[in-house]
Amino acid sequence: xxxxxTWILKQHFEGFxxxxxxxxxxxxxxxxxxxxxxxxxxxxxxxxxxxxxLSKNPAFPVxxxxxGRCGWRTHTVSDGTGLTRVLTDWPQDIPLSLxxxxxxxxxxxxxxxxxxxxxxxxxxxVLVNAAAGAVGTxxxxxxxxxxxxxxxxxxxxxxxxxxxxxxFDHVFNYKTVSSLEEALKQASPDGYDCxxxxxxxxxxxxxxxxxxxxxxxxxxxxxxxxxxxxxxxxPYPHLSMIFKQLKMEGFLVGRWEHKNEESLKRMLTWxxxxxxxxxxxxxxxxxxxxxxxxGMLQGENTGKALIKI
Numbered sequence: 001x002x003x004x005x006t007w008i009l010k011q012h013f014e015g016f017x018x019x020x021x022x023x024x025x026x027x028x029x030x031x032x033x034x035x036x037x038x039x040x041x042x043x044x045x046x047x048x049x050x051x052x053x054l055s056k057n058p059a060f061p062v063x064x065x066x067x068g069r070c071g072w073r074t075h076t077v078s079d080g081t082g083l084t085r086v087l088t089d090w091p092q093d094i095p096l097s098l099x100x101x102x103x104x105x106x107x108x109x110x111x112x113x114x115x116x117x118x119x120x121x122x123x124x125x126v127l128v129n130a131a132a133g134a135v136g137t138x139x140x141x142x143x144x145x146x147x148x149x150x151x152x153x154x155x156x157x158x159x160x161x162x163x164x165x166x167x168f169d170h171v172f173n174y175k176t177v178s179s180l181e182e183a184l185k186q187a188s189p190d191g192y193d194c195x196x197x198x199x200x201x202x203x204x205x206x207x208x209x210x211x212x213x214x215x216x217x218x219x220x221x222x223x224x225x226x227x228x229x230x231x232x233x234x235p236y237p238h239l240s241m242i243f244k245q246l247k248m249e250g251f252l253v254g255r256w257e258h259k260n261e262e263s264l265k266r267m268l269t270w271x272x273x274x275x276x277x278x279x280x281x282x283x284x285x286x287x288x289x290x291x292x293x294x295g296m297l298q299g300e301n302t303g304k305a306l307i308k309i
Contacts, residue, residue, distance in 0.1 A: 002029045002038065007072035007289055016227045017297070022290040029077050032056050039066060039076050039083070044289065044307040045100045060085065067099055072289050074309060087264060094271060095280075101304030102278030106134035107267055108260060109220060109253040113196055114142055117218040117251050122147030124193035127184070127210075129203050130223060131171065132159035134304035139196050140168050141276050148194075151187040153203065155299045162302055166277060180206040191215070199224045205235045208246075217248040227297065279303030 131152030200222030281301035
């Protein structure tokens with residue numbers, strides 16, 4: 001019998017999460033049946049990265065690495081549903097943890113948001129908020145690779161410095177600027193062709209009027225809204241949308257799952273060539289998952305936030 005540790009959500013969050021919302025438990029797992037595998041977590045994120053340590057499923061041989069949505073657990077018995085093998089030819093000199101970050105779901109989110117939703121073109125100006133996060137850092141770098149001007153918004157001066165190192169054309173700390181509207185205008189007086197939206201709320205209200213005519217907006221997230229007890233209300237986008245003839249589309253990365261293998265290989269080449277850099281914010285210890293999760297919501301991480309088991 002394998003002893004598994006697992007974090008349980010005791011109650012749904014009322015506003016921002018608290019330690020009392022989580023409970024750490026231990027449970028015994030049964031032996032895998034035919035067609036099942038036993039996976040052991042190596043790194044954990046919102047989506048856990050795992051290694052197969054016992055298998056009765058030929059699609060997942062012992063020792064292969066997989067990504068799956070199995071919760072905050074050290075071990076899981078699975079019939080293989082929802083498990084995806086990491087690229088079999090993953091280079092030994094590239095950290096496997098990137099399968100959860102720049103070379104995983106966040107990186108693919110950035111790529112598809114830019115290529116499939118925004119259809120960015122060389123010479124255009126791209127705005128991205130939460131720009132120092134796992135998605136935002138990749139958004140900016142890919143946009144630069146494709147010949148765009150990139151403006152990023154972040155929440156600390158250290159993050160401003162890091163994104164400038166990555167090649168962003170203009171970065172500002174939204175927490176310290178006197179006016180968000182003026183900061184956006186100063187960064188790109190002519191406005192923005194494309195807007196990769198991760199935040200929502202006041203930032204969206206300030207950014208929308210800065211869009212160029214026929215501008216495009218990809219709505220990926222709304223982190224400013226996630227912990228609200230009451231739904232936010234604010235300026236409505238209709239007039240800007242109409243008179244600027246804007247196009248706005250929400251998306252989920254799974255829509256282009258059929259392209260993942262080719263896309264990951266393309267991005268892996270960029271990493272090898274030094275054109276795409278992926279920083280990780282690693283917290284050690286399964287017992288620290290709630291603290292790391294809450295820290296991520298408060299913007300403590302630069303790049304992908306991970307737990308190393």
